[in-house]
Ligand code: UD1
């Protein structure tokens with residue numbers, strides 16, 4: 001007897017979600033009798049924060065778009081909840097109920113969809129479970145803690161995630177160390193990215209510049225902190241030209257703090273948000289990266305690029321213990337010292353963690369198939385096909 005079709009909804013909402021979803025979608029497409037509905041909440045909607053990733057990563061168009069847009073935490077989370085609940089109810093009413101919801105990372109869309117699915121009795125799988133910064137001033141930490149407390153399948157990217165979940169009383173067959181799915185995408189696309197012409201267009205040589213991104217509220221929503229950071233970046237750029245890919249939240253903060261023109265005449269190249277390939281071309285050939293991004297801490301770890309992390313804590317401790325990332329918080333002396341160490345060749349080399357091997361998407365697909373009672377075939381790392 002053949003197994004019944006099992007229906008799974010994969011939720012994406014913000015930039016890092018798209019990059020994590022691509023290999024999972026690819027691996028799931030190879031498993032018979034799983035039907036995946038790709039749900040885009042619309043948390044990120046500018047083409048350079050959303051569409052470009054679908055195009056460049058050869059992802060299919062979302063089946064459902066909830067169009068929630070921006071808003072305060074409560075407004076955004078509430079809108080996703082209302083619209084995701086409507087979607088799940090419609091699926092039940094048309095005889096195609098969703099058997100499992102898969103959420104990624106720690107954004108508001110992750111939390112909102114987990115709450116809705118759990119209350120409807122639909123099991124939730126969380127990819128990137130267990131990460132903890134232990135800093136509840138970060139909205140993402142609240143999203144992580146609540147999501148993990150409700151999810152029944154906890155798929156971890158690094159051992160600290162497993163340890164945190166065990167400490168919180170989770171265990172048994174719920175927790176799986178699957179590796180880092182964002183790195184699947186990176187390995188699949190890095191060669192293609194390095195064939196882009198962005199370095200030539202910006203007059204940069206490999207190893208001859210640094211990359212900056214900032215978007216954490218703790219760095220950009222406080223005008224004094226942002227002014228200080230821009231000042232120190234201008235100073236650093238005298239030694240090493242910098243490319244700053246500015247997130248819309250940061251663009252707005254720079255405008256409001258009247259800092260927009262501050263970098264004119266400096267060695268900082270100000271760009272808008274970049275597509276995946278151009279950005280990977282930039283990061284993978286940089287001398288160093290300065291960032292408060294979660295994903296970028298991990299990508300620099302996989303690439304072996306020094307990363308000065310502009311935060312005082314991280315939920316991704318493996319990037320410190322194995323990767324070449326260093327927390328500098330808002331201590332600008334430590335930041336300057338880190339840059340000096342990199343330029344002097346006196347900065348520790350990192351290594352790529354175990355299971356950050358380009359196959360996390362396959363492991364996730366296999367576990368999901370198993371959880372739905374389906375025999376899992378061995379999916380091949382198909383993103384490599386898409387990147388060719
Ligand atoms: C969100 C996530 C953060 C993640 C980041 C990835 C939450 C709480 N935060 O932060 O964890 O690291 O995405 O980039 O979920 N905006 C645009 N165009 C867009 C989207 C946003 O201009 O397409 C502007 C709007 O002014 C908006 C602001 O950016 O108010 C913030 O967007 P939002 O999604 O609320 O949070 P992010 O800072 O992007």
Ligand code: UDP
Pocket residue numbers: 015016019182213215245246272273274275276277279280292293294295296299
């Ligand atoms: N990224 C990108 N273009 C940019 C900045 C970042 O493609 O201009 C990619 C980056 O390489 C990583 C992901 O976006 O894959 C990280 O997203 P972000 O920093 O927005 O969120 P976080 O990881 O901090 O949640």
